[in-house]
Amino acid sequence: MDGLKLTVIGGGSSYTPELIEGIINNQDVLPISEVWLVDVEEGKEKLSIIEALSKRMVEKAKCSIKIVATFHRKEAIKDAAYVITQIRVGQLAMRRNDEYISIKHGVIGQETTGAGGFMKALRTIPVMLDICKDMEELAPDAWLLNFTNPAGIITEAILKHSNVKAIGLCNNPINFYKKFASTYHVPMKDVSINFVGINHLIWITSLYISGESRMRDILTGKSDIYEAKNIPSFGWDLEFLQSMKAIPCGYHKYYYQTDRILEEQREQLQNNETRADQVQQVEKDLFEIYQNPEVQEKPKALEKRGGAYYSEAAIDLIKSIHLNTKRVHTLNVRNNGTIACLPDDVSIEVNCVVESHQVTPLQVEEVPPQIRGLLQHVKAYEELTVEAAVSGDEGIALQALTLHPLVPSAERAKNILTEMLPVNEKYLPLFSVHK
Incomplete structure (x- = not known):
């Protein structure tokens, strides 16, 4: 077999060693011969450290x-078979601005949802569409696997405004599979989960272990299986879960537990200990480990960064495409009627059958109102966010942010935008032109 060229845009990311590990561990079935790590000049030091560590890992594995x-x-994208995007426009400093400004205005600060996720999307979409233009020219047959957050919004922008074969991925679904496999002491292949929703807003509507439904276990907190008598609560009130008849993902806490989360974030802000501050420290610690010439494998400390197992999801997906396995993966793809209560052209996150030539989402049953209400609300915000990012229209941006469930009023949205847009001006040339 001819070797495959894999390009990682955002190659200086702290996540990259996990990806390299996955490539090494699957050399017998996935003939990747070249890995190109691309980054920007601002990330020069990190890219150099990741390059050196990656080479040590490959050398140790004798690959x-x-x-x-x-x-x-462009050189990195040319003739690539797969392109993985994991970029952060504005680096971690802009994430910190997003969180601090959001919390200061009395709304939750988070990098993928609310006002923070909104600004991250505005900064990122134009860059991602430029990457797609390069792919259309230099690697028209390549698959784009997008991990860049907010992954659903970014994937939707690509699907609407490019011709690239794009798939959005998240580590949320694979973490559920691993959690349930561990709880019930079964291999992951014996866990079957139906998801409905959009990225970072998915609900589990059915759970089967070895062919037997186990939703009742989660909804009641008890199981009749000896190994799984104590079911993880996932932090939810059981009466709430029972009336919902579904299992929310972790990101639902921002919507269902808003008061508590916002209070915690206000305390963190006072102490300069928001999640952005924590991540900056974790990154600093990780890169100190990475640059140690004695380190030749992915360090355990990487799990503290969040996003654990993302590379496993990526490599499994590439294997399914390359080997045409027709396996089911949970992915961000174009709706095309899969979820009937959402527009056809939006991005959704559902189970899909993966073949070498196409990815086909599996039809979702009718969505009940307790899920549909929030799902449609957030999706409408995402649609407007994509439109604002590609147009630079401040009016559409205001409507998008006002519509988000975590932003309580148009007045609050306008105040946030008034502060956030100038801070982000360097990364929002379309908005500068629009003015």
């Missing part, structure tokens, strides 16, 4: 994988 680090994106 003939060529590692190339570069700032020349």
